[in-house]
Each structure stands twice: as structure tokens, then as C-alpha cells.
Amino acid sequence: MSGDVCIVGIGIHRFGRTDGLSGVDQGVYAVREALADAGVEWPQVQFAYGSSDAAGNPDTMVDRLGLTGVQFINVRNGCAAGGSALFSAQMAIKSGEFDLGLAVGFDKHPRGAFNALPSEYNLPDWYGEVGQMVTTQFFAAKIMRYMSLFGISQKTLGMVSEKAFRNAVHAPHAWRRQPVSLEEILEAPLVSDPYTKYMFCSPAEGGVALILASEKKARELGKPLIRLKAATMRTRPPSSFEVFAPSVDVVEDDSRPRGTASRIASADAYRLAGIGPGDIDVAQLQDTEAGAELMHMAENGFCADGEQEQWLAEGRTEINGALPVNTDGGCLACGEPIGASGLRQVYENVVQLRGDGGGRQVPNAPKTAYSHVYGAPGVSAVTILER
Amino acid sequence: MTPIADGLFTEETPPRLIGGKDRETGRIVFPCPASPTFEAVPLSSEGTLWSYTVQRFRPKTPPYAGPEAFAPWVVAYVELPGQVIVEARLNDVAFEDVKVGMPVRFAPSPLNPDLLDSLYIPAYVPAGGAA
Secondary structure, three states: OOOOEEEEEEEEEEEEOOOOOOHHHHHHHHHHHHHHHHOOOHHHOOEEEEEOOOOOOHHHHHHHHOOOOOEEEEEOEOEOHHHHHHHHHHHHHHOOOOOEEEEEEEEEOOOOOOOOOHHHHOOOHHHHHOOOOOHHHHHHHHHHHHHHHHOOOHHHHHHHHHHHHHHHOOOOOOOOOOOOOHHHHHHOOEEEOOEEHHHEOOEOEEEEEEEEEEHHHHHHHOOOOOEEEEEEEEEOOOOOOOOOOOEEEOOOOOOOOOOOHHHHHHHHHHHHHOOOHHHOOEEEEOOOEHHHHHHHHHHOOOOOOOOHHHHHHOOOOOOOOOOOEOOOOHHHHHOEOHHHHHHHHHHHHHHHHHOOOHHHOOOOOOOEEEEEEEEOOOEEEEEEEEO | OOEOOOOOEOOOOOOOEEEEEEOOOOOEEOOOOOOOOEEEEEOOOEEEEEEEEEEOOOOOOOOOOOOOOOOOEEEEEEEEOOOEEEEEEEOOOOHHHOOOOOEEEEOOEEOOOOOOOOOEEOEEEEOHHHO
């Protein structure tokens, strides 16, 4: 295939809680919106990849969309599910097999923390019985270690959450759209130290759909070209620190952060796109908790470890900063429907590149946009868009 | 003292944790996998705190099998030098006194302190002068 894979249509069902609508309903809603945005009809769609973790098989939505016999493949890949669906969809076009397809993700989780069972992760039952099958413990312990190595303060964690809620005020698809003061964030009850309740995202609901096309097809449709310059999905390297780890390797030099799937996926994405972190105009980074955004700034090459304290103090990740991060409030304000979350980031990036961000629009017509997700048991997906 | 699972603690007094040493690479993991490629080895009783958090809400049941009554506890990652970093509880310390790098010692604790015959779970306490 010559040219790039392009995103020609986007759709989203509001994140948060929508009683009375199933996860699949929210996925279908997003697909219809994306089809309309692209100006195509469902029968023109040649293939689909769909991701959902807890809300049923995505391919069942052909009941609603039309029984056209379309190829429809379901993807489950932890928090990287949406990114994996998108990766697969772009490969289908790159291969030359198809020139118009769909990546869709949705989910609907019960209230409260994720309720994983040891057997699903190849762990012994006692690990859950003693109370260690809790994702928040890992995320808190990861930032606690990072804070001790690189001098990040709890106040800076609070500033990440404050920014998220402030940005989400202008994002119609976000869940929590009320600003929360830094003081209230820091003084809220601790959930898992050093994180207060405003510093963790919540499992949620929502749906996102993206219509992808070959460059030739995109030109025929007459759409502005939003090019998918890179989409990568990678797994963890040796000695990494991951969710649900009864033990972690001892390493010789433990004064630096360990290797992660994110570092690998990120380096690969930059290589494919032929650009570096300094060329990115806006970024959506996995922020399932406030410290994740900070650590992922470094893991994705945007700053050195320990520079985040200064970056936040200078407002560099604000909408009008040098590198706006999580312009729609990220997971902190949108919540996390696992199957949809990674695709929400790409949706937001397309909105920004088209200049449709309204009150949250990044100034000066951004040309490049970056997205990143991370999840259990050590998976990561990255995309780079260009217009 | 009955451990919450077989093969977790050695049978000596006081007990030590049992890890698994990869017969090929020498890498040590915890717990010891039920695989002939791993050899069960006793882990060091002393280590330092690698990282931690405080579990402030009662985990969901299942899988959590602790008492209904909930009191927050420290979730610790303890580095056993030259061996492995293990996840366990850290007891007998005020939350504000917990510091990365502090020395700790293995001391299993009951999952339900109100039961005389409670099962014991992997846990540490501050070692040396820190307690």
C-alpha cells in the first residue's frame, strides 16, 4: 500500500455511568457517530476490530449495525485492548487487503475497584486471600518508589489531578466535569498512600469508534488527512515491576527506573514515525492515577526522570503549555472503561488535530499528537498521529 | 503456626519464606512455582523496604479472606539482598514512620488476629533500632 493509514471518522459515547445502556449499546452509538463523521455507510466497512474487557463480545453489534457479513475480530488485551484493536486495524489496511475499516472499543464495569481473581493471572489463591489482589496497591507502590528516587512531591501529584478536572470541564465526553481545588484533592481521604481519592481514576463505561482508511480512500472521501504515523503494542521486558507481582527481580543498579513495556512501545513508535518526543505537539498519556501521568512523561521520552516537578510547577503540561498532556482530563476525569480507554485518547487527538477542541483546544494548530496506554500484566500501546 | 498455603514457610522456628530458584538461570522468584525447573530455597529473614503503600479500604471478597472488620495495613515490597524483592505486609509500625530503605525482619502474622487458630500470612516488622 502506498501512503499512510488515515483516520477519517470518529465517534464517542459519553464516558461515566449510563444506566439502561449496555456496553454494546454504547459501542454501537459510537460507531454510528463515526460512520456519520466519515460520511460512509455501514455496508462500506470491510472489516472491524473490537475491544471489550467486561461488556461482552464486540462482534455481536453486527445485529444492530447490519448483517453485511463483515469480518469482525474481537480483541482482549488488558488496558491495551483499544490500542491493540487499532494496531490490528491499521495492519489490515497496510497489508493492502482492505481500504476501509473500523476499530471500536467499549466497556461497562461494576462500581468499585476492579475485582480480579488470582487464577486469571496464574497466581495462587492465597495471594488474593491475604488482600494483595488489588491493582491500586501496585500503582501506589510504583509511585512511592519513584518519589523516593526522584524527589517528586505529593503536591505535584495533586496538580496532575487538578489539571485533569479543569481540562474536563470543556470535554463533553468526560465523566467528572467539575473543577476540584488542589487543596481539596490533597486533603481528601487517602485510598492507597500517597494517593487520595481524587488521584485514582475509577472503572467506568463508555464507547469509542474510529473509521480508518487507506490514504487513497481517505482522499476519495474528501476528508482532511489525519495520518496514523505509528501504532505499536508491546509487552514487558525482564525485571520490570508490574501489577499483581508477588515478587520482583533484584537488579544490580536499582537507582534508575526499570524497563517497561511503555518504554519499548514508545521508542518503536518514534522510530516508525521518524520523529522524536520534541516534535510532539499534544499527548494523551495513561493516567489511571496521578503519578502514572508523571512517570509516563519520562517513560515516553518527554522529560528526564525527576524533571516532572519543575514541568508541573511551570505549567508545561497545561493546554497552553509546551506539551499539553491529557487535554480531555484523561482517565482521571473520564474514568476507565478498559476496552474503550485507549481509543478515547486517539479520539481526543483527532479532535485536537482538527482544531475542534473548543475550550480545551491546544493553541497554534497542533500538527502531531501522541497517545499511550499501559496495563496488566505489563502491556503498552502507543500511537502517533500527524496532520 | 499454620501458613495460609503449603510451601510458603520453612518448618524451622522462626520460619523463613520459601522462594523458587530457577535451576537454569539462578533467578529467584516468590512463591516457588510448582515446576521441576525450580528448586525450593529458603529466603533471607532480613531485608530492606524497597517500596510500600497503605491499603486503606477493605479489599473485595472474594478473593480477600480476611475478617469483616477492617483496619488499614502496610503493603510492603521487601528487598532480600542478592535474592528477590517480595510483596508482604509490614506490621508493628506507624504509617508515618514507614520509609523506603528501612531494615525489616520476617515475622508472619495472623490473617485474622481475633481467631486463635488463624492462618498465618507473609509479613515483616521493623528490624534493629527502627521498631
